Amino acid sequence: MLVLGGTYALLGIGLTLIFGIMNVVNFTHGVLYTFGAYVMFMVVQQLGLNFFLALPVAVLAGWLLGAAIELTLLRPLRGSDIDTTMLVMIGAWIAMQSGTLWIWGGVAKAVATPFPEAPLVLGPVSVSWLRLFVLIAAALLILVTYLLINRTSLGRAMRATFQDHDTASLMGVNVDMIYTSTFAIGSSLAAAAGALLGPVYVIFPQMGDLAAVKAFAIVILGGLGNITGAVIGGFILALAEELGAGYVSSGYRDAMGFLIIIAVLIFRPTGLFARAERVG
Amino acid sequence: MMTARSVAMTIDKVAVRFGGLVAISDMSFTVGEGEIVSLIGPNGAGKTTAFNVMTGFLTPSAGRVTYRNTALAGLKPLEIADLGLVRTFQRTSVFPNDTVYDNLLIGLHRQGRVRLIDSLLGLPGARASERMLRQRASELIEWVGLERRAHDAAGSLSYGEQRLVGVALALAAEPSMLLLDEPVSGMNASETHRFVELIRSIRDRGITILLVEHDMPMVMTVSDRIVVLNYGRIIAEGTPDVIRNDPAVIEAYLGHGAARA
Amino acid sequence: MRAISTIVAVAALASVPLWLRDPYLLNALITTGIFIIGAMSLNLLLGFTGQLSLGHIAFFGIGAYVSALTSLGFDVGLPGDFRLVHTPWPPIAGFVLAVVVAGLCGYFVGLLSFRVRGAYFVIVTISFAEVVRLVALNWVELTQGPLALTSIPSIALPLPGFGEFTLRTKMHNYYLVLVVALIAYLLIARLVHSHFGRAMRGLMENETLAISVGIDVTRTLTIAAVISAAIAGAAGSLYAHYIRIIDPEVFAFINTVTMVIMVISGGKGSLAGPVVGGLIFGLLPVVLRPVMAPEAQWIAYGGVLIAILFLLPRGIVPSLTQRLGRRLGRTSARAPVALTETAAKEPA
Amino acid sequence: MELPVLEIRDMVCGYGGVTALRGISIDVKAGQLVALIGANGAGKSTTLRAISGLVPPREGQMRFEGIDITGARPPRVLASGIAHCPEGRRVFPHMSVEENLDMGAYLRRGSGEIAADRDRIYAEFPRLAERRRQAAGTLSGGEQQMLAIGRALMSRPRLIMFDEPSLGLAPNIVERTFAIIRGIRDAGTTVLLVEQNAFAALEMCDYAYLLESGRIVLSGAGAELIANEHVRKAYLGG
Amino acid sequence: QTIKIGVNEPLTGAFAASGTYVVNGAKIAADEINAKGGILGKKIELVIEDNKSNPTEAAAVAEKLITSDKVPVLMGAWGSSLTLAVMPKLMEYETPMVVETSSSGKITTTGNPFIFRISPPSAIEAAAFKGIVDKLALKKVDFLVINNDWGRGTAEDFSKMMKEKGIAVGLVETMDQGAQDMSAQLSKIKGSDSETVIVTTAVDQLTLIFKQAAALGLKKRIITTGGSQNPDQIIAQAGAAANGTMHLTTFLPWFPEKTPNPEATNYFVSEWKKRGFDFAGCTESFRGYDGIRTVAAAIEKAGKAEPAAIKAAFWDIKVKGLNGDIVFRKSGPEGKESGQSQPNVYLIEINDGKIEMKTL
Ligand SMILES: Nc1ncnc2c1ncn2[C@@H]1O[C@H](COP(=O)(O)OP(=O)(O)OP(=O)(O)O)[C@@H](O)[C@H]1O
Ligand SMILES: Nc1ncnc2c1ncn2[C@@H]1O[C@H](COP(=O)(O)OP(=O)(O)OP(=O)(O)O)[C@@H](O)[C@H]1O
Ligand SMILES: [Mg+2]
Numbered sequence A: 001m002l003v004l005g006g007t008y009a010l011l012g013i014g015l016t017l018i019f020g021i022m023n024v025v026n027f028t029h030g031v032l033y034t035f036g037a038y039v040m041f042m043v044v045q046q047l048g049l050n051f052f053l054a055l056p057v058a059v060l061a062g063w064l065l066g067a068a069i070e071l072t073l074l075r076p077l078r079g080s081d082i083d084t085t086m087l088v089m090i091g092a093w094i095a096m097q098s099g100t101l102w103i104w105g106g107v108a109k110a111v112a113t114p115f116p117e118a119p120l121v122l123g124p125v126s127v128s129w130l131r132l133f134v135l136i137a138a139a140l141l142i143l144v145t146y147l148l149i150n151r152t153s154l155g156r157a158m159r160a161t162f163q164d165h166d167t168a169s170l171m172g173v174n175v176d177m178i179y180t181s182t183f184a185i186g187s188s189l190a191a192a193a194g195a196l197l198g199p200v201y202v203i204f205p206q207m208g209d210l211a212a213v214k215a216f217a218i219v220i221l222g223g224l225g226n227i228t229g230a231v232i233g234g235f236i237l238a239l240a241e242e243l244g245a246g247y248v249s250s251g252y253r254d255a256m257g258f259l260i261i262i263a264v265l266i267f268r269p270t271g272l273f274a275r276a277e278r279v280g
Numbered sequence B: 001m002m003t004a005r006s007v008a009m010t011i012d013k014v015a016v017r018f019g020g021l022v023a024i025s026d027m028s029f030t031v032g033e034g035e036i037v038s039l040i041g042p043n044g045a046g047k048t049t050a051f052n053v054m055t056g057f058l059t060p061s062a063g064r065v066t067y068r069n070t071a072l073a074g075l076k077p078l079e080i081a082d083l084g085l086v087r088t089f090q091r092t093s094v095f096p097n098d099t100v101y102d103n104l105l106i107g108l109h110r111q112g113r114v115r116l117i118d119s120l121l122g123l124p125g126a127r128a129s130e131r132m133l134r135q136r137a138s139e140l141i142e143w144v145g146l147e148r149r150a151h152d153a154a155g156s157l158s159y160g161e162q163r164l165v166g167v168a169l170a171l172a173a174e175p176s177m178l179l180l181d182e183p184v185s186g187m188n189a190s191e192t193h194r195f196v197e198l199i200r201s202i203r204d205r206g207i208t209i210l211l212v213e214h215d216m217p218m219v220m221t222v223s224d225r226i227v228v229l230n231y232g233r234i235i236a237e238g239t240p241d242v243i244r245n246d247p248a249v250i251e252a253y254l255g256h257g258a259a260r261a
Numbered sequence C: 001m002r003a004i005s006t007i008v009a010v011a012a013l014a015s016v017p018l019w020l021r022d023p024y025l026l027n028a029l030i031t032t033g034i035f036i037i038g039a040m041s042l043n044l045l046l047g048f049t050g051q052l053s054l055g056h057i058a059f060f061g062i063g064a065y066v067s068a069l070t071s072l073g074f075d076v077g078l079p080g081d082f083r084l085v086h087t088p089w090p091p092i093a094g095f096v097l098a099v100v101v102a103g104l105c106g107y108f109v110g111l112l113s114f115r116v117r118g119a120y121f122v123i124v125t126i127s128f129a130e131v132v133r134l135v136a137l138n139w140v141e142l143t144q145g146p147l148a149l150t151s152i153p154s155i156a157l158p159l160p161g162f163g164e165f166t167l168r169t170k171m172h173n174y175y176l177v178l179v180v181a182l183i184a185y186l187l188i189a190r191l192v193h194s195h196f197g198r199a200m201r202g203l204m205e206n207e208t209l210a211i212s213v214g215i216d217v218t219r220t221l222t223i224a225a226v227i228s229a230a231i232a233g234a235a236g237s238l239y240a241h242y243i244r245i246i247d248p249e250v251f252a253f254i255n256t257v258t259m260v261i262m263v264i265s266g267g268k269g270s271l272a273g274p275v276v277g278g279l280i281f282g283l284l285p286v287v288l289r290p291v292m293a294p295e296a297q298w299i300a301y302g303g304v305l306i307a308i309l310f311l312l313p314r315g316i317v318p319s320l321t322q323r324l325g326r327r328l329g330r331t332s333a334r335a336p337v338a339l340t341e342t343a344a345k346e347p348a
Numbered sequence D: 001m002e003l004p005v006l007e008i009r010d011m012v013c014g015y016g017g018v019t020a021l022r023g024i025s026i027d028v029k030a031g032q033l034v035a036l037i038g039a040n041g042a043g044k045s046t047t048l049r050a051i052s053g054l055v056p057p058r059e060g061q062m063r064f065e066g067i068d069i070t071g072a073r074p075p076r077v078l079a080s081g082i083a084h085c086p087e088g089r090r091v092f093p094h095m096s097v098e099e100n101l102d103m104g105a106y107l108r109r110g111s112g113e114i115a116a117d118r119d120r121i122y123a124e125f126p127r128l129a130e131r132r133r134q135a136a137g138t139l140s141g142g143e144q145q146m147l148a149i150g151r152a153l154m155s156r157p158r159l160i161m162f163d164e165p166s167l168g169l170a171p172n173i174v175e176r177t178f179a180i181i182r183g184i185r186d187a188g189t190t191v192l193l194v195e196q197n198a199f200a201a202l203e204m205c206d207y208a209y210l211l212e213s214g215r216i217v218l219s220g221a222g223a224e225l226i227a228n229e230h231v232r233k234a235y236l237g238g
Numbered sequence E: 001q002t003i004k005i006g007v008n009e010p011l012t013g014a015f016a017a018s019g020t021y022v023v024n025g026a027k028i029a030a031d032e033i034n035a036k037g038g039i040l041g042k043k044i045e046l047v048i049e050d051n052k053s054n055p056t057e058a059a060a061v062a063e064k065l066i067t068s069d070k071v072p073v074l075m076g077a078w079g080s081s082l083t084l085a086v087m088p089k090l091m092e093y094e095t096p097m098v099v100e101t102s103s104s105g106k107i108t109t110t111g112n113p114f115i116f117r118i119s120p121p122s123a124i125e126a127a128a129f130k131g132i133v134d135k136l137a138l139k140k141v142d143f144l145v146i147n148n149d150w151g152r153g154t155a156e157d158f159s160k161m162m163k164e165k166g167i168a169v170g171l172v173e174t175m176d177q178g179a180q181d182m183s184a185q186l187s188k189i190k191g192s193d194s195e196t197v198i199v200t201t202a203v204d205q206l207t208l209i210f211k212q213a214a215a216l217g218l219k220k221r222i223i224t225t226g227g228s229q230n231p232d233q234i235i236a237q238a239g240a241a242a243n244g245t246m247h248l249t250t251f252l253p254w255f256p257e258k259t260p261n262p263e264a265t266n267y268f269v270s271e272w273k274k275r276g277f278d279f280a281g282c283t284e285s286f287r288g289y290d291g292i293r294t295v296a297a298a299i300e301k302a303g304k305a306e307p308a309a310i311k312a313a314f315w316d317i318k319v320k321g322l323n324g325d326i327v328f329r330k331s332g333p334e335g336k337e338s339g340q341s342q343p344n345v346y347l348i349e350i351n352d353g354k355i356e357m358k359t360l
């Protein structure tokens, strides 16, 4: 549950940057997640390099791919409406997913980890070492992102840019650079989530689809653009699914998550952590 | 001026809080039928907030607003608009991607209600109503003097022009009482002058007007009565002449340059 | 001018089965046509009220299941030892029920949409579709779950005095789809050009202002959602009776995405947009299939999508009419140049 | 006669198919307060947007302190010393008042000086100090306007352009704002001012331009324009 | 001039990996047949189309193969819903199809006389398993199955068989196709009082289940069914967690000598390796191989490449498949029966990372 929540949160904050702050309905988020996992696979299994080295490589690769997507696909459409960019991202999603299928084939891959198979037993709970590592790594990444967005002038410039980019540019912000780096950071977080979860599960071309839908749900649950909200939303969704599977029926496991979302939005139409708005 | 007339709107002990912040406290005043009342006060005094309460966009923390004997508590903005209480917005507010003309057609929604099935089948009733709407829309455009821009997208107009569209939109809704939030901000003295004429002619059609405005020369010429708000409280109320010379108002709001106005 | 081009287009479409003898292409046109109807219904919401439903396939799927179950019959246990038994009805009744039930679902989702907007609406619709899919998957007694409903009969039209006429051949089905599509098109056209359509546009562009001039948000959105869902349900019913098997896979996200692609690439908010976008993206796979490897087909599909948007960012139909209009020297409304989209959206 | 810091030559500028400026030339001399007046839709805001690089000019030349800034993007224009306080407030709605002010100092280094400037603005507009942590989007219209002015001042420019700074401000705050503007001019900062309150603008400026339908139709010292019959009739309500 | 055979398989989408394996197996069969001179003096040509793991597409592909490419016979379409979507087209154009993988009972029971299936539906698998259950001394079993026709069908048919044998059936848990975390289901199963879990799903989820079961300390006997296990991939990916698991499978590429047709198995496995494919794929791809050989035999028997003749010929052929003789028996409503062959089913066990034949 915790591990799931942690990676959901990671996926969620990556997307809340791109969707919540940049206002791009990013259909490639799931592919970037998949991509991170395949990079992990490539580095560990195909190149035979160290597992701990692979993680930063995957993050970097996600960053570069994200930057490339922003530069080639989003920049020329700057200023078009949100549905147009969404559709371009859908196109990219379809093409990239088939690309992974082409490159790596449809057969699922697994990544060997350096952790012992035997779980760590702490009283009544037993956790596998790998999952513990994933949780810690995810928590660190979340913390770093939080500080970056809320405590640095780069983070402030990001938020300003997506609230009003003309005015931000009047403040001296290089908005092009901000667009690219925000998308790249969001992408690298998705890749990180994939790289962390790839070894826990197995890796295949469509693994990102469900992950992406859940990421969207988490972002909404937590309130658009709210990092803390995304983290909490991630854990709530994981918890709901776990309880749903445990107490209702495993067939309705995912339904639980979605029902929670519908319920939350009925009672709080702008997510759990809405930002203040005014009329007039 | 102060002849006894029937009361259109009563604001009774209204208070609004945002978290710990008190935006309005214990505000009470009335607006008579056909009267032009101005609500003035320093920035952040709570004027727009008062408008939001009167039009149902905000629920007051305490107190009640009554319009023509209907308590507005619990009514949605739409239901209040149906009572004939229509407002403009302080920020420019238009339908940006439609032409000025189409903006007004949308604004004329309340006049053009026909049964859905009629318009789906293109029945004569629906068509006659369409013709009427087009006629009205052209009149309104002429009235605010935007004929030249009628077929430009409203979002491409300059700031001041958009404000005119906003007023025309409110008028299109055929209000019985009009709430204007800083209508002449962004207009120069001559344009303001024209606007004053416009307001007077609106009032002459029997429409009650509540005005929020910082342009003192305009407020002083057009108002029958002025209510002054400061930090959410009413600090003065009376005719323009009384208000102009009220020391508390000068101190909190007018400043000493106001002598010129 | 516009009427003439519409008539020409309809005549051209109606003549297709007379000269196109290839059943495979006809089949592709029929399924494409069915999805175009779905796309038109989506366009009503997305293009004219600005609400993106990424769960639109739910209404389509509900229509398909309702229609199939009506014509196949079922026998399910309800809580408290009740049994609900239904003996098969003619498929045409299934079609009508599909429209009605999908419309009702649209009503409930519409009520929800009164509370949430924009991105939040998107997620509610996705969630709704997922929940419906999971019900279809897990309520095995009714829907047969993943075992699929099979042997769904073809639609038969009752002809008073002549018995009934079963639409068995491709040509029959082609005309059925064409007729339903035309009705849907006309309905939507009337709606959006009416007074009511203006209310929808107002809502889409500036909701606060729309409310304050007296536009009823709930009613407007709900009516749009009901009509949209009902049309999608009709499409679903056609689908079920044409493909003749349905399983919970009809609710697959990619099916919604297909409709979204058709609408936005063709031009949301334009009546002909979904038709043009639908024909392109419905038939593109047919064109790509013989020329490249399967994975490459998808890559090309995505690439074409991106290319169209790069060239015509507002969608094919609006961008082309704008260009044509400029060439013909007509002055179209001056569109505002977005200095900042974000500021435009702030209500304050 | 000193040379102008800002020279604009025959600038043509527009939006999509619309031409908003049809060849205007403006000179702003160092340390002066220059006013730009005109009716709604005349092109005043467009002029300021063109200078700050928000709307690229189609033709013409712009030089600031001798350096060509034609077509430069806003960050470069700001870096070269020109700040622009835009029309319609344009605060960052989901950021606090304080963060908005800090955005004004985005290109500056040295947190000590920035904090001092911030305090100076709080002193000028005590209302903002009261609302330090409030999200700017929930401020009242006038409060937002004060914030926008304060934010522009935070960049410490050598030339500052105000687009209708008095918009939505209470009379006493308008007075204070004009005093601030005069004050920064007196302290040596060049000012380009667009105002609907034409009388006040003409009264305090050193030089003024009148814009009509995208063309400069008149220019001269403030007093000259006040005296002009056409100006009196069309802009001063007289 | 060639004889065309339509192949309708998922090459993209969720089932891409399996569909590709089947197609590769089919290509081996075609090449082998052509190397020996083809049939009826002509080479055979596979017309391979991707159905995108999507029923609508599967139907469209069938339409294309039959009407544009004019194939007289097809093989396909892997998943049951894909096959079910194709079936009305077979009726429409009266063209037979060999079903190589799908397991849904409906395929052969709804009265489609153009269907000839070589894969075992779960009922046949259950029947084959019936002979072994006594030796395993099962008392109570839980099910963990993929939530599709295959998993659901297996749970149903195996439960029925178990109950006949007096074995209690406990939980029936499902998991969605593509689900990655099955710990909730496994925890539930861990807490039940059964000693055996029957698991039905594809190899990827099996791998995850074994790993997650090991992490949870689930110590029950696990038996997988369905023949899509690719045990080698499981061993490679699940490692020690796979030890002790048992698998009902329909092909034994590890022990050619134990298969009904050792020579053919040897040939197929060596050819598969020679082409550089992953050995793990053998357990899926052999169906494509068998399917094409079955089709070829029917064409040969028919003496001409025409749908009606081929359809009739299917009833008369006996092909030495890699997993026993392929002989079609009638199944479904009278007069409109589909053909169903009866493949062998074996139980294997993974021990110390090696596959062993379970001798009982
Ligand atoms: N949603 C909100 N959340 C928090 N504070 C708010 C909110 N809306 C308004 N306020 C505060 O309430 C006070 C009153 O605001 P209001 O907009 O009514 O002022 P106003 O009198 O219209 O001022 P102005 O003349 O500047 O338009 C302001 O100080 C504002 O900051
Ligand atoms: N974003 C835009 N898109 C299209 N046209 C625009 C846009 N902004 C301004 N215009 C047009 O450019 C012309 C000049 O506008 P500008 O905003 O510069 O006027 P202004 O003098 O500032 O007027 P105001 O006093 O009303 O603010 C106007 O005709 C206006 O319609
Ligand atoms: Mg206000």
Ligand SMILES: [Mg+2]
Residues within 6 Å of the ligand: B158, B159, B160, D044, D045, D046, D087
């Ligand atoms: Mg302006």
